[in-house]
Amino acid sequence: xxxxxxxxxxxxxxxxxxxxxxxxxxxxxxxxxxxxxxxxxxxxxxxxxxxxxxxxxxxxxxxxxxxxxxxxxxxxxxxxx
Amino acid sequence: xxxxxxxxxxxxxxxxxxxxxxxxxxxxxxxxxxxxxxxxxxxxxxxxxxxxxxxxxxxxxxxxxxxxxxxxxxxxxxxxxxxxxxxxxxxxxxxxxxxxxxxxxxxxxxxxxxxxxxxxxxxxxxxxxxxxxxxxxx
Numbered sequence: 685x686x687x688x689x690x691x692x693x694x695x696x697x698x699x700x701x702x703x704x705x706x707x708x709x710x711x712x713x714x715x716x717x718x719x720x721x722x723x724x725x726x727x728x729x730x731x732x733x734x735x736x737x738x739x740x741x742x743x744x745x746x747x748x749x750x751x752x753x754x755x756x757x758x759x760x761x762x763x764x765x
Numbered sequence: 766x767x768x769x770x771x772x773x774x775x776x777x778x779x780x781x782x783x784x785x786x787x788x789x790x791x792x793x794x795x796x797x798x799x800x801x802x803x804x805x806x807x808x809x810x811x812x813x814x815x816x817x818x819x820x821x822x823x824x825x826x827x828x829x830x831x832x833x834x835x836x837x838x839x840x841x842x843x844x845x846x847x848x849x850x851x852x853x854x855x856x857x858x859x860x861x862x863x864x865x866x867x868x869x870x871x872x873x874x875x876x877x878x879x880x881x882x883x884x885x886x887x888x889x890x891x892x893x894x895x896x897x898x899x900x901x902x903x
Contacts, residue, residue, distance in 0.1 A: 757820065764884050
């Protein structure tokens, strides 16, 4: 199945993309998508960063599972305001 | 009435305050968050705000709705900048109106605290000698 993935801020810089489409196995968990992405992870200082996740613009845990067409986002702790 | 705005241009706080409230509101409370220097002992020139627009809109609306359910607000406006914001400029303006001041003060405090915890916006500080992503809890 296909999902869309977005990365923001230091996660965008570390993973080296802001948005892309991925083909993944049905029902894959967020953490397994991250593991797959991490293969192309730059060995940057942000490597061990704390990441947060959302599916379809709602926060989720890393064991949440994905469905066809989902929009996954990965990002560091927020710092707005 | 809830109004959520993400914008690149400067925020006109006076205009938002001027339009807030009804004849029944004795209180219009506003909070302005500004880019400051120094930060972490470095001279800040500006901050670049990165926003996950669709999710930030949803989260900001949820926070405003929560505030309106807890306190009797007639208006609640949250405006947040994205892109480059210079030192001294406002990055966020929150305005809430209610019949009495206590509720509006509490609502605005709740909103800014929750925005900082939950809304997917990130800031990168720019200095004369480089830049750095800011993580509030560091």
